[in-house]
Amino acid sequence: MKEYLYTGLLDKAGSLSIQNVILNFVAACILSLMIYISYRVSHSGAVYSRKFNVSLVMLALVTTLVMNVIGNNIALSLGMVGALSIVRFRTAIKDPRDTAYIFWAIAIGITCGVSDYIMAGIGTFIIFVFLVLFGVVRDNERIMIVMKAEADKVEDIDKEIASFFAGKAVMKLQNVNKDKNAAELIYEISETILKKREKANGSFVPNFSAKVGIKSVSLVRQDEEINQ
Template sequence: MNELLSQFELNSQENFSILTFLLNIIIAIILLFILSKLYVKYGNSISNREQLSRVFILVGVTTFIIISIVKSSLALSLGLVGALSIVRFRTAIKEPEELGFFFISIAVGLGMGANQFLPTFTGFVLLALVIVLMKKNKLSDSISQNLILSLSTTDKNGNEIIDEISSVLSMHTTQLEMKRLNITKENFDVNFLINLSNLEGLQVIAKELKNLDADINITFIDSGI
């Protein structure tokens, strides 16, 4: 019973070490700073990555301070759960990648706040390697593009021009899927999802499509946007 009641005691200063606290928070800030640079350099978000990267440090350090305060008191931990249950974040996460980096920053704050340096540091290094390798692999292996074609009908009917476009795309892509087709009296729009092995393929495709119809309008849009 005494051990159970002791968990609710708010005074845990006898277990607090200012040296350990400062060392852990400095390490946490360094790791979070590295994370912010990784996001700026290797992130795919179209938003202002430089501005968002600063938030990772604030979130991580705030998490570190909270965990440092509540980790030795069950009463404070329960109070934190109750406080968080009434908090509502009004700013939506625009892209899943942003959520992933936020979780990494929170994990760093949790680990260092709980004085778990080795698993936190090891996990962070592995995640950093994964982020770098995934970006390198994406740049070297393939380029996913959403190809939007808009052209005016001439003496060819829609089926003929679509077959010719598909034939050109299939020769220079590793993946070809029609996603949208809109036909009117004057023109028709068609969207294809394609996968290219290199950037030069974009120029080749544009040239050959222009040979089919000089009035064709071609737009390349990254499918990640």
């Protein structure tokens, strides 16, 4: 038993030839380009990061390198686990989809590192199609309505807002200073509802800016590109 364990720990028979190593890296490069394209298509605006996209390709290649080094050597695999256990990642994830891309890159590196090209190719194709089709899905964009008004007109304004949006606007903040006769009101509404109500009742900002007691009206978009 001891001899079996000793042989398993030191056995290097699973070492890859230079041709296999090169082939593994070529396959990883080709498949990781699928990640690059998919990430570029499914992300846009401030969410898209060129550095992160390139890092996904590098992550697949680094994982392939690690798998080539480990091979079937149990001692190296245990040492690699111990070395990686001390690493602490502090990179902030902007988008929940980024986590899926990270695991995808690691999976490509592992499968290419063990020369399982069929599994790597089929898995990459399925994930690529799925993310291209559904990766462009966005959260329902929210609009913040920020209003500055006179304190004694708050109740009337609240009724006007409820009437204009048919009760769909959600009160987020109501700050009233009676001494200065000033108030700040913040409501939240979905962009879809805002557009529908504007078609039915007219443009919101010009409509409410003209009302008595309202000093200013601002609309702030709260979408996935800025709400991190």
